[in-house]
Amino acid sequence: MSKNNKHDLPVSRRFFLKGMGAAGAVGALATLSGCKDAGRPSGGEGWTPQQYNVPGTWPVQVRGRVPIDPNNPSIVRDDRKCILCGQCTEACKRVQTVEGYYELPIKDDITCVHCGQCALWCPTGAISERDDIDKVLAVLADSSLHVIVQTAPATRIAIGEEFGMPAGSIVEGKMVAALKQLGFDRVFDTNFSADLTIMEEGTELVSRIKGSWEGHPQRAGGHGHTPTALPQFTSCSPGWVKFCEYFYPDLLDHMSTCKSPQQMLGSVAKTYYAKKKGIDPGKIVSVAIMPCTAKKFEAARGEMNSAGVSTGKPELRDVDFVLTTRELARMIKRKGLDLPSLQPEKYDSLMGEGSGAGVIFAASGGVMEAAIRSGYFLLTGQNPPASLYNLSAVRGLQGVKEAALEVPGVGELRVAVSHGLGNARQLLDQIRADKQNGRPPRYHFIEFMACPGGCISGGGQPRTSVPPSDWVRQERIKSIYAIDATIYQKRLSHENQEVKDLYADYLGQPNGELAHKLLHTTYTDRSAQLTAKIKA
């Protein structure tokens, strides 16, 4: 056939085939000769931290990051700033023993105690508190609302750092002045409710100890208002509380039923203060300035609406907004206030008085020391001896601290203090083992703080070196004890006149009926939200 064809159209056929083949030949040649070089493949223009650039499948020790639920009320993460340095995981896993202490697969919860230590360890600030400044600014702008604010003990010795002052600078009055200039209607002191906490928690401790003497040491779980299990655990640190709910729910009856100072002030503000001042509780917005990210979670806990419940409006929160020390610093900067140059002002009355015992809540061992001072009084009816005003055994940065003291007519009171949740585990595992083996309790009272060093180094405090150094912690602690020793007039919670007035005018007795309604709380067994592991 092609012969005939060629005969018909000899030249043109060849021409045609040439035309068809020319481009193809070039392509084929290019393909075969390797000119098909594709150029640079997509991707790989960036970098990863050095530890990840290892040949083969060598293990990488420090890696990844902590999981953070997007709905976490306390902390958020900006992925754009995350460099996968792995430090948050180090803090969470090795310091706080949270990550890695539960089995995988997870359940319907991303285990987090909201302590915010990861935020302090984060070198780029990718992890930080959930920013609630705008919400607070919105209520401040609403003149129909009565916005009150409380400041935690640890804020006054840290916020100065945000304004160039040395670590541990005491700026209590200046901070109050700044808050007033920001437009808060009343500035209250969480020291006041720390003293109130001591009254409640000390009374509870005394009744637990007395209950054990009366021969009910095994009344675990507690009936009525007062559980009797010993040792009693402090409940001021919401990170610690959630940690216990997750990992040691069997020990929750040791947890003091007292709310934290933040929540006590919140519920008193919308009841006692509202009543005294004749303000509609629904018009009061309660803001708290805290060194802590977990306080945001605590304020959002469902049961934290005692004031609302008692005034018939359960939708009211005891504390509406919690800002960290860092957020307050940002607010002050946004307003253009130079904190160091402000004229100090005083806290407002009704809930503005605080004792040295209240302020030392900020440091690890402080709650214990404050409780011992007033506990001594509650047990003996006398103020403690001078040695108990400087209980060095429970001060400092040692992970677990112990003390034993003779209370005249009562006997030996044995206490322990831990800070950092990894340290808490030591005590908790010991208590668990003792209980399982039927051994009597080693301690009467244990103070637990979620953060290393206590609130002074809380997850919401000004950022320091990474990881936070003990030097900064110590500077802040020194200032806290200096306030107690040399600045405040009173050093005993039970001498706080405003607290006394509160009981006299409103609450009645510590641990009384109304006190229980407003100042005490319940806990949640969270063991179903994870499969806890004893060891990582």
Place this chain on the structure above:
Amino acid sequence: MSKGVLVDMTKCFGCGACTVACKLWNEKKYDDVNKPTLGEQAHLVDINWTVVSKHHVTDGSGQPAWRFAKKQCLHCSDPACASCCLVGALRKTPDGPVVYHPDLCVGCRYCMVACPFNIPKYEWEQSFPKVSKCQMCSTRVAAGEMPACVTVCPNQVMTFGDRDQLVKEAHKRIASNGQYVNHVFGETEVGGTAWMYISDQPFEKLGFKTTVPKESLPAYTWQILSKLPLILVSWTAILSGIYFINKRRHALAADKQENTGGPQS
């Protein structure tokens, strides 16, 4: 030896480190509002080569639970995208990654239509868009390193290694722990993929496309394409034959016409 990654979805707690590693290594931008990399709304887009999607499921004890599924290109053993690329811009490397070469790409997007898992995405906002998909850190793998997402995982959700070994490892894990669904996703899907998954949840509940064919897709096309040269040659020959027969017939008819005189039609 072709490399692969075995993903054990029971171990993932959704930190999203892998997604960040991907962004760092490949210099991809973030858009948390419209294109999140983590959570219920997370899905692969041009700037997200890998995402961790969150799924609400019921666990073995009947309790509500969350599972996280790391999604990225599965790097098929016989990739449809690479087979269908008319310029060879997508290629399966001997190491395992299916790699995209933007300099060659003309932007026809056939790869997007062809991909059984809808993986390749497009830079729709760009003037001269590129196809966008996970490269399995081909340059890292070529250098003997693990893909960035694998190496950063705090829970070792992902295991990097020879694909053949990983298949064995996957079955070993399934056999040794009753929690797993007895299926290795990616072992046989579309003829096998470099990335494989094991899970305690049915895969379709975790957003996996389980209806894909078991056979390699390019094999379908090849059944047709491989026959084309033969068809081309024989069809040309047949047509030429018919042409000449008709030509001759007409010539004869014309001769006859001349002989008999006068047209016939």
Place this chain on the structure above:
Amino acid sequence: MTINGNRISFKMTPFRLVLIAFSVIFVGIVIYRLVTGLRLTNLNDAWPWGLWIFIDVKLGVALAAGGFTTAGIYYVLGVKKVKSVVKPAILTAWLGYCLVGFGLLMDLGRWYGWWHPIFSWGEHSVMFELYMCVLLYTIVLTCEFAPVFFKGIGLMKLSTFFTGLTAPLVIGGIALSTMHQSSLGSMYVLTAGKLNELWWTMLLPILYYVSAVAVGPAMVTCETALAGRFFKHEWDHEAMTFLAKWSGYILTFYAVMRLTDLAMRHQLVALFALDTVSLMCLLELGIGSILPLFFFWGYKLRGKEMTKPMIVRNAVLMVLGVALNRGNVVFTGMAKAAGENYFPSAGELFLSVGLLSVGILLYLFVVENFDVFPEHVQPTGEQKEQVPPPKAAACLQA
């Protein structure tokens, strides 16, 4: 400047002004698109292919099948009675492929690299095969139309040269068309698991090819009917009847194959599920196959001579049927896999409409100035005033 000894002419009518307006918009959109990318489209990751691929590629190529089918019928099979339609069919096919090429270029995200496939072969890709065939076939069509062009501008030697090439060009053209018409179907073989089973079959390439062979002459019939109306050409009933029969038989083959395939893949239940997908499929089969075959065999079995309205109606139905079929593959069948809906943007619509307008204008220009319609079809005798210049016939104020 003259063509065929006449001054270049292009008569303005309101219809043409509208086309020109569309073309001006088209040029604007093209420039915008080439500079800014595909932002003006409604395409997204779920719908990487949309209107342009459907109209410009899938449908355009199928409807331009008239070129190779009529050329094949005339030159290869030696059916001389279709002579009158061959040149116009080649012209429309050539214009069609130029538009297809341009449409494809518009769809390419990195359009400046359109020549890459020539040097970097994706030899396992249907798209590569399609690209090569379309590229070569466009060249072939250009050569096939070259004699008319060169004759028009007075280069008789070149005209004769290309006339001499006709036979290999036609045969090569048919081979290339066979390849790429079927490839349009093969393209979707790779979408196994995505494309709805009502359309996905290994027979896709054959179905596409056969339907193209059937619809090509049908499209030529439609074009002839339209052109005849506008240019007052005589209706070449003999040629048209042949084409109608051709389409009828081929379509019968197609329909039998399509339905058998559906039945053998157990898709008849899905076909009558009466959901959106099934209804679209039924519509496609009804309009494109059942109705025209009903009419065709109705005439055939009763031994009736086909009439012009019946031929045109059947041709229109078949064109619609193929359009529905291609549209169903691109849109209806892929909708579930896409998971969301797609509707073309104004930019996409105007670009496609504009492209068509440019095509029609070019067609009108060529037809009015070159010898496309053979003299013997031209009405002679009583309408003498129209005889020498074909342009005089170009009155579209219908």
